[in-house]
Amino acid sequence: MGVPDQYRGREQTYFKHRLLEAYLERLFMIVGHHEQTICYVDCFAGPWEEQGDDLGDTSIARSLNIIKKCRGGLRKIGKNVQFRALFVEQKSKSFHKLQDYLSSRKDDGIDTQALNGSFHELIPEIFKWCGPHGFVFFFIDPKGWKNAVELPTLAPLLRRPDSEFLINFMYDFLSRTVPQAKFQDDMWNIFGVIPDDQGKSPEQREAYLLSLYRNNLKQVLPVGGKKPRTACVKVLKPTKDRTLYHLVYLTRHHKGIVVFMEASYKLELVQKRARAVAKQDERFQRSRQMEMFAAAEHVSGERVGRDLVDVEEYWLKNLKDKPERYGMEKLADMQEETGWFESDFQEAFGELTRKGLVKNLDGTPKRRSKFVHFNDDERLAKVTL
Ligand SMILES: C[S@@+](CC[C@H](N)C(=O)[O-])C[C@H]1O[C@@H](n2cnc3c(N)ncnc32)[C@H](O)[C@@H]1O
Incomplete structure (x- = not known):
């Protein structure tokens, strides 16, 4: 499926909305x-x-559609869940539209409310709206980082x-x-340290800054709660490989x-296709030459940015x-540490089994792609040679 016309030129937003929807649907049903x-x-x-005017290409409409769908699905199985949704917007013109x-x-059966003002100033009010108990999902999608993604905020x-x-980390x-020296205090607030990125390649620098931020987020412990965990998805510029x-x-x-990694895995191809189309559009704008094939047709599901040998190691x-x-807990640990999908671990485990280097004591030789059933707590070991 291609990118809907409303998202042409901002394919990254399409991907973001698809990920939000895919994850929210799984989450709310659980x-x-x-x-x-x-x-x-x-x-x-x-x-x-x-x-x-239908706002069909905004997180507002798309999240409400998912909430409505989940509310209906849960009612069908006898779960009468009350859904509440709060939307915060600073710009007054946008707020009135909202x-x-x-x-x-109003007829969706969702208890909605909008607040006008700046997110960081409204935090006490947001908190009051949420109340101290019960599940809350916060979507934090600013245009920049100031007064938005820093830890004190x-x-x-x-x-x-x-x-x-779900936090948009505007890399x-x-x-x-x-x-920039003038932003040192802000960097401290975001990363918990002044990043030292000397001598790092662009890829190493990106991985370093992201991991600093993720670790810093995890320093804040919820009252009486379990340890925080993070995962992330990279969203590329539509027509540049950055x-x-x-x-x-x-x-x-x-x-x-x-569950989050499953949702992002399913959407990897969506991002690849959307970018292939955007790049083709750009080529057309430049050369005015129509290309014979639709760009998305050439996009394969092959994994990029991950070497199977690394997963085997x-x-x-x-x-x-x-x-x-x-x-499942072990799988989550592995995913959190590496950012790899379950399919990566499965593929590598299958390869190592074929090489006779590992074994699944609870597995069967018939398995072709799911070599480890993480749901069943299977016993795995290295083969001693
Ligand atoms: C990136 S856009 C959000 C897009 C939206 N989440 C979506 O996916 O459709 C950021 C929005 O935040 C608003 N905004 C900017 N600064 C804000 C602030 N301090 N507090 C609340 N809203 C703010 C902007 O006016 C803009 O509408």
Whole structure:
């Protein structure tokens, strides 16, 4: 499926919305089994760069559509979950559009509210709206980083138990800001240190800054909650092979990491196709030459940016001679540490099994792609030669 016309020229937003939808749908259906109320807070709501009055290309409409769908799905299985959604927007013109839109959706059965003002100043009010208990998902999608993604800004929310976050980490802006002396205090607030990126290649620098930020987020512990975990997805510029931003996800549940990685895995191809089309459009604009084939047709599902040998080495480094159980929590640990998908671990484990270097004591020889059933806590070990 191609990119809808409203998203042409801003394919990164399409990808962001698809990821948000895919993850929210899985999350709400899981959480809805045990929570009576689910809250969703869009802290930088917009509407922003919308192409039509139906706001169909905004996170506002798309999140509400998912909430409506999950509410219906949960009711069908006897779970009468109350969904509440809060949208925060600073710009008054956008705020009025937002309010009108929310009024037009009164019949969805979702308790919605909009707040006008600056996110960081409204945090006490957001907190009050959420209440101290119950599940809340915070979507933090600013245009920059100031008063948005720094730790002192986010800490009060991060301390709230039973909360998850999806944060747009604007790498493109930030990476230009890091070297500037006048922003040192801000860098301290974002990374917890003044980053020392001397001598690093662009890739190493990106990985370094992202891991500093993720680790810093994890320093804020929720009251009485479990240790925070993070995962992230890289969003590239539509027509350049450079990172625009990372969507950093923070949860306290290992299952959250696994589900988030599944959602991003399914969307990898969506991003690749969207970028292939954007690049083709750009070539056409430059040369006015139509190309014979639609760009998206050539996009394969092959993984880029991951070497199977590295995954194999990771397995060999971590497996012991004595069998150990590998369950979902272990998978989440591995994904959090490496950023690799479950399919990467499966493929590498299959390869190592063929080479006779590892074994799954609970596996069967018939398995062709899922060599480890993490759901079943299977026993894995290195083969001693
Ligand atoms: C990147 S856009 C959000 C896009 C939206 N989440 C989406 O995906 O459709 C950021 C929005 O935040 C608003 N904004 C900027 N600074 C803000 C602040 N300090 N507090 C709240 N909203 C702010 C902007 O007016 C803009 O509508």
